[in-house]
Amino acid sequence: MSAIKIKNLSKDFKDFSLNIKELDIKEGYVTGFIGPNGSGKTTTIKLIMNMLKKDNGTIKILGKEYKECDLSIKEQIGYVGDYSGYLHDAKISIIKKNISRFYKNWDEELYKKYINKFKLDEKKTYKELSKGQKKQFELAIVLSHHPKVIIMDEPTANLDPLVRNEFLEILQERIEVDNASVFYSTHITSDLDKVGDYLVFIYKGKIILEGDKYSILEEHSIVRGKKELLNNETKEIFISVSENSFGFEGLVRNKKEAYEIFGEEVVYDKPNLEDILTFYTRGK
Ligand SMILES: Nc1ncnc2c1ncn2[C@@H]1O[C@H](COP(=O)(O)OP(=O)(O)OP(=O)(O)O)[C@@H](O)[C@H]1O
Numbered sequence: 001m002s003a004i005k006i007k008n009l010s011k012d013f014k015d016f017s018l019n020i021k022e023l024d025i026k027e028g029y030v031t032g033f034i035g036p037n038g039s040g041k042t043t044t045i046k047l048i049m050n051m052l053k054k055d056n057g058t059i060k061i062l063g064k065e066y067k068e069c070d071l072s073i074k075e076q077i078g079y080v081g082d083y084s085g086y087l088h089d090a091k092i093s094i095i096k097k098n099i100s101r102f103y104k105n106w107d108e109e110l111y112k113k114y115i116n117k118f119k120l121d122e123k124k125t126y127k128e129l130s131k132g133q134k135k136q137f138e139l140a141i142v143l144s145h146h147p148k149v150i151i152m153d154e155p156t157a158n159l160d161p162l163v164r165n166e167f168l169e170i171l172q173e174r175i176e177v178d179n180a181s182v183f184y185s186t187h188i189t190s191d192l193d194k195v196g197d198y199l200v201f202i203y204k205g206k207i208i209l210e211g212d213k214y215s216i217l218e219e220h221s222i223v224r225g226k227k228e229l230l231n232n233e234t235k236e237i238f239i240s241v242s243e244n245s246f247g248f249e250g251l252v253r254n255k256k257e258a259y260e261i262f263g264e265e266v267v268y269d270k271p272n273l274e275d276i277l278t279f280y281t282r283g284k
Pocket of ligand 1: 013014015016035036037038039040041042043044187
């Protein structure tokens, strides 16, 4: 079964349209959702969370649509997003008390473990926490009810590198213990160098690339060479290519195909996720 399955999903705003024909988030893996600012990540996640009304299409979480089974779906989802919905003036111990009542799988021991690990003072109100501490508290709450599907919108954006690594490690650990599925958006591609099995790239409201991280990184190649080698035909194999007075640099999806054309006359380099995102969105 898929953790999340999307078909023909669309949402129109005045100046933006989201259109996702098909998206299948695999159960038991971490899927990273990457795209530049304004590409539609938050919109997609809000639609999945039923926080925004879709125009068309279907979204299934663990095989069920929201309208069928609202409560049982919600219990299996852990969401960390830009809107927590917590009462800002309440002490975090009170927030925890109120939330934990709703979950049959609430794990107080695990919650305490995270609170101690993050050194969060439970006597503080939510608004007294720093941005990073707020995210740590949200993560502690979310993971402590053992959700089957964890959906996060830019969870690491306000965290310093040390805390970010810790956050990613904790996430990885929960996936292994609970066999949870994680779908998380980020524009910090280096997060996904560390944690992430599958990747979905979004740009201008459309999925432009998806697949397992290893294959995406292995198959793509940055090709650099002399300008004379470029013509209308050879240009076709590039996702995008830029030229300057010395030569060209471009990204190809299939290194083998590029080798058949250029052989040893060009240089091939392994791209990282940042390179791939840049070439896919350059000038388009
Ligand atoms: N409620 C809304 N009304 C009108 N336009 C909206 C609304 N919500 C989002 N948009 C527009 O939809 C587009 C995509 O926004 P979205 O927040 O999904 O992008 P994002 O990929 O999450 O970006 P970021 O990385 O900056 O958070 C933007 O152009 C935004 O202005």
